[in-house]
Amino acid sequence: MPQMMAMNRRRRSGEEAIAARLQLTSLIDIFTVLLLFLLKSLVVGGAVVTPFPGVQLPSSSSTASFKEAPVLVVTRTDVVVDGVSACATSDVEGSDRLKIEPVEVALTELRAHSERLAERSANRKFEGKLIVQADETIPFHVLQKIMYTSQTVGFYDITLAVIQK
Amino acid sequence: MLRTSGRRGKKRGGLIEGEELNLLPLMSLFVALVPTLLYSAVFVPVSALGIDFPGTGGAATASPLALTVRLTETTVGLDGVPGRVYPQRDRTTPEAWSAAMDTARAELAELRAQYPAAQGAILVVSPLVPYRDVVHVMDAVRDAGFGNSTLLGAAAPAPVMTAESDAGGAR
Numbered sequence: 001m002p003q004m005m006a007m008n009r010r011r012r013s014g015e016e017a018i019a020a021r022l023q024l025t026s027l028i029d030i031f032t033v034l035l036l037f038l039l040k041s042l043v044v045g046g047a048v049v050t051p052f053p054g055v056q057l058p059s060s061s062s063t064a065s066f067k068e069a070p071v072l073v074v075t076r077t078d079v080v081v082d083g084v085s086a087c088a089t090s091d092v093e094g095s096d097r098l099k100i101e102p103v104e105v106a107l108t109e110l111r112a113h114s115e116r117l118a119e120r121s122a123n124r125k126f127e128g129k130l131i132v133q134a135d136e137t138i139p140f141h142v143l144q145k146i147m148y149t150s151q152t153v154g155f156y157d158i159t160l161a162v163i164q165k
Numbered sequence: 166m167l168r169t170s171g172r173r174g175k176k177r178g179g180l181i182e183g184e185e186l187n188l189l190p191l192m193s194l195f196v197a198l199v200p201t202l203l204y205s206a207v208f209v210p211v212s213a214l215g216i217d218f219p220g221t222g223g224a225a226t227a228s229p230l231a232l233t234v235r236l237t238e239t240t241v242g243l244d245g246v247p248g249r250v251y252p253q254r255d256r257t258t259p260e261a262w263s264a265a266m267d268t269a270r271a272e273l274a275e276l277r278a279q280y281p282a283a284q285g286a287i288l289v290v291s292p293l294v295p296y297r298d299v300v301h302v303m304d305a306v307r308d309a310g311f312g313n314s315t316l317l318g319a320a321a322p323a324p325v326m327t328a329e330s331d332a333g334g335a336r
Contacts, residue, residue, distance in 0.1 A: 024188040031195040038202035049211045057211065058297035061304045064213040131213075134296055141292035143299075144318045151218065158218075162300060164210040 049131060049161055052080065058136035060162035069129035069159070070110055072103075074146060076135050081106035089142060098148040107153040130155040214303065217285060217315040230283035232276065232311065234269070236302055237291040237319070241265050243272055245287070262298075266305060273309035284312050291319045 049066050051057055052073040073080040079087050079100075087102035111126060118125045130150055134143055147158055233245035235253060241262075242253035251272060254265035276283070286306045290299055303314045 024192060028188055028191060028195070031192070031199060034199055035195060035202065038199065038206050041206035041208065042202060048205065048207055051209055051211060058300040060212060060214055060300050061308060062212040062214045064215065066211075066213045136295065136297035136300070138296050139292060140290045140294045140296060140299055141318060143296055144290075144292075144316070147218070147316070156218070158216060160214040160216060160300070161211050162214045164212040 049133075051161070051163070052133050055133055055135050056137070057133060057161055057163045059165045061165050062162055063164060066131060066159065066161075067129060069127075069131045069157075070114070071131045071133060071161075072107075072146065072150065074132065074134040074138055074142065076137065079103055079146065082110050089138065092142050092145055093139070095145065098145050099152055100145055100149045103146060103149045104153055107150055107155060111154055126154075127157065128155050129157045129159070131159050131161055133161040214300065215313045216303070217313045230276070230280045232283060232286040232306075233289060234286055234302055234306065234314075235289045235319070236294055236298065238293050241269060241302065243269065243276075244289075246276060266301065269302075270305050270309065273305060273311065277310045286311050286314050287317055288314045289317050289319050 049071070052071075052075065054075050054077075055073060070082050072082075074089060074092075077089055078085045079089055079092060079102075081103065084106065086106040087100065091102070092100050107130075114124075114126045132143070132146065132150075134146075150158060230247075231245040232243065235242055235244055237253075239255065239257050240253035241256050242265075243251040254261070254268060256262040256265045288299065288302060288306070299316070306312075306314050
């Protein structure tokens with residue numbers, strides 16, 4: 001019995017520690033495939049515009065790219081200016097005036113913010129660019145009022161966002 | 166004694182084991198690249214559609230041809246071409262809309278050949294026309310080579326006067 005215990009102690013002290021090695025080969029395979037897929041989807045140059053949730057953009061054969069600009073979204077329920085809801089789309093539909101006051105107020109604030117940023121940076125200036133994402137089902141007169149209101153505030157260069165066919 | 170083999174490695178029982186490839190730097194590179202590419206990847210291609218506005222010096226204002234496309238809830242047709250009158254074609258059904266647009270594209274191609282210097286078109290759109298139909302017409306104009314369109318809203322039709330409204334107005 002003491003001999004057995006002595007043998008066990010020697011075996012335990014003589015054993016080398018087993019180091020578990022991380023198998024990276026499979027992980028490298030996955031990352032390589034993922035990398036190739038993402039390289040294919042890479043966009044070089046121009047701003048990347050993500051469709052606003054809930055907005056079905058119309059499809060178009062246009063392939064032009066965007067320049068960096070604030071985004072105004074017209075969903076079926078709301079008009080969203082730079083991420084903040086300005087008014088309901090139904091209010092715009094029901095208005096008999098071309099200029100929509102809540103949208104005008106929101107765009108005026110947006111312009112003021114852009115001009116404040118332009119004062120601090122020599123590279124930035126307010127250029128009057130605006131990207132409009134509108135749901136494909138909205139009637140034209142809603143879009144017309146939004147564009148008219150945008151122009152009265154000083155956003156003369158309006159670009160419509162569409163899904164590329 | 167010179168070693169003839171250039172391979173460094175552990176020698177164990179006569180066999181030379183090569184060193185294993187160190188994948189950790191490659192993994193570090195991938196971990197840095199993948200989130201960057203994921204951030205800039207585009208899964209839904211969104212394009213820009215330019216438009217001109219009246220009074221802003223758009224292409225249509227300087228064009229030798231005042232090409233106009235009239236789009237209402239029920240019809241679509243060309244206008245503004247000297248010496249030619251185009252019919253306003255029905256678009257109340259999807260088949261009629263498709264046929265009307267095919268005809269419009271053929272007419273636009275013909276005009277493009279006839280007026281190569283013409284640029285821009287004026288789209289006169291009725292208030293209730295869906296936005297996607299407007300984009301469809303703008304595509305046809307741009308694909309024909311006329312460039313960006315100028316959007317104008319058509320005036321809403323005057324309300325129809327009835328006997329009741331006449332009596333109410335007279336009071």
